[in-house]
Amino acid sequence: MLYFDKVSKEYENGTKVIDDISLTIHPGELVSIVGHSGAGKTTLIKLLLAEEHPTSGKVHFHSEDIHKLRGKDMTNYRRKVGVVFQDFRLIPNKTAYENVAFAMEAAGKHDDDIREDVPHVLDLVDLKDKMHHFPHQLSGGEQQRVAIARAIINRPEIIIADEPTGNLDPLNTYDIVQILKKINDLGTTVILTTHNKGIVDNLGRRVITMEDGRVTRDQKSGKFTM
Amino acid sequence: MRTTLARRIVTAGLRGFYRNRTVSLSSIFILTITLSIMTAFFIFHAIFNYTLEQVTEKVDVRIYFTTDATDSEINDVKARIVGLPEVKSVTLTTRDQALADFRDKHAGDQLTLQALDELGTNPFGASLSVVAKDTSQYQAIADQLSGDSGLLGGSQGSVDKINYYQLKDSIDKLNNIIGWTNTVGFWISLVFVLMSCMIVYNTIRLAIFVYRDEIAVMKLVGASNMFIRGPFIVEATLYALVATLITLIFYWPATIWVTKKTVFFFEGLNLHSYYVSHIFQLGGILLLSGIILSVISSLLAVRKYLNI
Numbered sequence: 001m002l003y004f005d006k007v008s009k010e011y012e013n014g015t016k017v018i019d020d021i022s023l024t025i026h027p028g029e030l031v032s033i034v035g036h037s038g039a040g041k042t043t044l045i046k047l048l049l050a051e052e053h054p055t056s057g058k059v060h061f062h063s064e065d066i067h068k069l070r071g072k073d074m075t076n077y078r079r080k081v082g083v084v085f086q087d088f089r090l091i092p093n094k095t096a097y098e099n100v101a102f103a104m105e106a107a108g109k110h111d112d113d114i115r116e117d118v119p120h121v122l123d124l125v126d127l128k129d130k131m132h133h134f135p136h137q138l139s140g141g142e143q144q145r146v147a148i149a150r151a152i153i154n155r156p157e158i159i160i161a162d163e164p165t166g167n168l169d170p171l172n173t174y175d176i177v178q179i180l181k182k183i184n185d186l187g188t189t190v191i192l193t194t195h196n197k198g199i200v201d202n203l204g205r206r207v208i209t210m211e212d213g214r215v216t217r218d219q220k221s222g223k224f225t226m
Numbered sequence: 227m228r229t230t231l232a233r234r235i236v237t238a239g240l241r242g243f244y245r246n247r248t249v250s251l252s253s254i255f256i257l258t259i260t261l262s263i264m265t266a267f268f269i270f271h272a273i274f275n276y277t278l279e280q281v282t283e284k285v286d287v288r289i290y291f292t293t294d295a296t297d298s299e300i301n302d303v304k305a306r307i308v309g310l311p312e313v314k315s316v317t318l319t320t321r322d323q324a325l326a327d328f329r330d331k332h333a334g335d336q337l338t339l340q341a342l343d344e345l346g347t348n349p350f351g352a353s354l355s356v357v358a359k360d361t362s363q364y365q366a367i368a369d370q371l372s373g374d375s376g377l378l379g380g381s382q383g384s385v386d387k388i389n390y391y392q393l394k395d396s397i398d399k400l401n402n403i404i405g406w407t408n409t410v411g412f413w414i415s416l417v418f419v420l421m422s423c424m425i426v427y428n429t430i431r432l433a434i435f436v437y438r439d440e441i442a443v444m445k446l447v448g449a450s451n452m453f454i455r456g457p458f459i460v461e462a463t464l465y466a467l468v469a470t471l472i473t474l475i476f477y478w479p480a481t482i483w484v485t486k487k488t489v490f491f492f493e494g495l496n497l498h499s500y501y502v503s504h505i506f507q508l509g510g511i512l513l514l515s516g517i518i519l520s521v522i523s524s525l526l527a528v529r530k531y532l533n534i
Contacts, residue, residue: 049446051534072450079448089443093245105234106449150447 001027001189002048002158007057009043009213017043018054019213025191027157030184032200033193034224035210041193044210045162048191049083050074079107082151082188086163088143090135096122096146097131103150121149125179141172148179158189165196173199197224235453239460249433250465256429257469257520258476260422261512265477267415268508269497274411276495278404282361285397287368287390291351293321295384300352303385307356310370312363317355324350351386362401364390427523434458434527441531451532455525462524466516474509477501 002025009018017040025031033041046052047059050066058065061077069077090099097118104114122131125145135143144164151159161180165173177199184190194200200207200223207222208215217225243250289307291300300318308316319327325348332338342349358364368390390397444454481501488497501508 051442051446075448075450078446083446089439091440091443093242102444102449103447106444106447106453108231111230154448 001025001062002191003060004044004047005058005060007047007054007059009040009047009052010055017213018047020057021213021215022057023208023215023218025158025189027189028184028187030181030190030203030205031192031208032203032205032222033191033208033210034195034200037195039210040213041210042162043213045160045191045193048160049078049081079154080157082154082156082159084144084147084151084159084161084164086166088135088140088147088167090143090146090150092135095132095134096127096138096142096149099135099146100150100153103153107154109154117153118149121153122146125149126175139172140167141169141175144168144172144176145179148176148183152183152188156188158191159183161190161192163193163195165194165199177203200224231453231456235456236460238457239464242457243461243464246461249436250461253426253429253433253462253465253520254468254472256426257465257516258472260426260519261469261473261516262476263418263422264512264515265473265508267418268504268511269477269481269501271411272500272504273495273497274407280494281400283357285357285361285364285393285400287356287358287364287371287388287393289354289356289371289388290386291353291384292386293349293351295351299384300354304354307354307367307371310367312358312360312367313356314359315357317357319353319355321348321350321352324348324353361397361404364393364397423519426519427526430462430520430523431527434524434531438531441528442534445532445534454532455528458524458528459521462520463517465520466513469516470509470512473512474505 004021004023007018007021008016010016017038019040021044033044035041043052047054048066050069053067059067061080064073064077066077090096091102094102100118100121101114104117109117119128119131122128125148127142127145127149130138130142133142135146138146144167148159148161148164151161159180164180165176168176173196180190180192181203192199204221207217207219207224209217209219209222209225289303291303304316304318307313328342328350329339356367358367368388371388371390441454478501481498485496485498488495
């Protein structure tokens with residue numbers, strides 16, 4: 001499904017943040033990418049979202065080189081990938097409902113579907129009562145749940161969660177991980193980057209360990225070890 | 227599908243306009259100042275044109291006839307001059323009118339009037355006042371009236387004198403002033419308009435800078451460029467609409483006040499009436515300029531953040 005083919009990323013100042021990575025992610029997997037700060041996890045995610053372009057190598061989604069996609073094709077690719085950030089990145093002047101609905105509107109979904117699906121998904125993340133709240137009226141955990149709702153609303157093939165629990169307390173961390181696990185159980189591929197040993201150990205799923213831009217370990221059912 | 231997209235864009239624009247009130251107000255404020263400057267130029271232009279018209283109307287080429295010129299000779303000359311393409315109007319002052327005008331002018335001057343009475347006859351000849359369509363055309367008219375072209379034909383002998391050559395210096399000076407004022411006015415307007423455009427562009431650019439992260443997120447959740455740009459275009463159009471209305475409302479009492487203050491200075495020009503009679507034309511110009519200015523500024527500002 002996702003294939004990194006000898007991907008390297010080097011910045012203009014000569015810093016190599018990704019060094020010759022090749023790996024495959026299969027449909028339905030829940031993959032945790034772990035590593036110290038600066039190991040290259042976020043850059044790998046940015047390459048997946050085509051926010052950054054590799055210096056060499058290719059990233060394939062199915063058979064397409066995602067860095068060659070332009071215009072409408074890129075927009076369509078991004079609609080197949082749901083993304084959750086550490087800092088939530090909700091649109092501040094839109095309510096929780098509008099933030100989630102925005103992704104559906106952008107995808108050209110019908111009004112009736114939006115009216116039906118958005119409350120349902122917000123209910124899934126336990127936020128139905130607060131759907132008309134603005135992000136600043138929600139706690140960090142609640143904002144992250146809105147971000148997850150937005151990421152899954154268009155039924156993407158992959159969910160990419162970049163340190164989704166980095167700004168959350170243990171209770172909210174547990175909730176978010178349970179939601180991501182549920183999403184994966186329903187068949188969506190989940191890629192999760194984290195520093196949190198507890199999360200990785202409890203998941204008991206595939207773990208990719210990164211160090212200095214390289215993949216140093218790739219375990220099918222791994223633990224957080226560095 | 228397109229209707230749905232348009233409706234969503236308009237709704238998002240209206241919501242953004244209302245919810246980001248601080249940004250909207252600051253953009254409207256700057257745009258209002260720009261449109262006010264444009265309106266001021268519009269009004270100055272009217273005053274300038276009016277003053278110029280007043281001055282140019284006072285300028286004419288006068289053809290004086292001899293006292294024994296017959297009515298048919300005078301009418302013949304008048305008919306020939308009226309046919310000239312450069313001529314705006316020709317007014318005949320008969321001998322009797324000239325005498326009456328002289329008497330009115332010297333009504334308090336008994337000595338002059340007595341001298342006139344003692345003459346026993348009317349010493350004034352009839353005259354034609356020729357007004358050109360443009361002050362620069364007096365030379366051409368005067369040239370055609372001079373003997374060589376033969377415009378006056380057989381009536382040449384009945385013409386006593388043509389005063390153009392006495393006025394030539396003044397007319398040339400006036401033409402110079404008109405040319406100079408038009409050139410300077412154009413450049414000053416251009417500089418002011420460009421400065422205003424830069425200020426509006428930078429204000430809107432700063433306003434959109436605040437949204438750069440949001441724009442990035444919109445891109446990452448799969449929004450098309452049009453879907454992201456659309457609401458900004460709607461907001462920019464609303465800025466222009468509100469700024470135009472504020473400017474038009476502001477100038478309503480302002481022109482009343484200026485008219486009161488300048489009624490003696492610009493005799494015959496009622497600025498407020500002029501403003502009211504041109505309000506739709508002015509409103510259209512302001513709205514169109516405001517929309518073009520703010521929408522282009524928005525598009526340029528947003529474009530920078532769409533490249534991800």
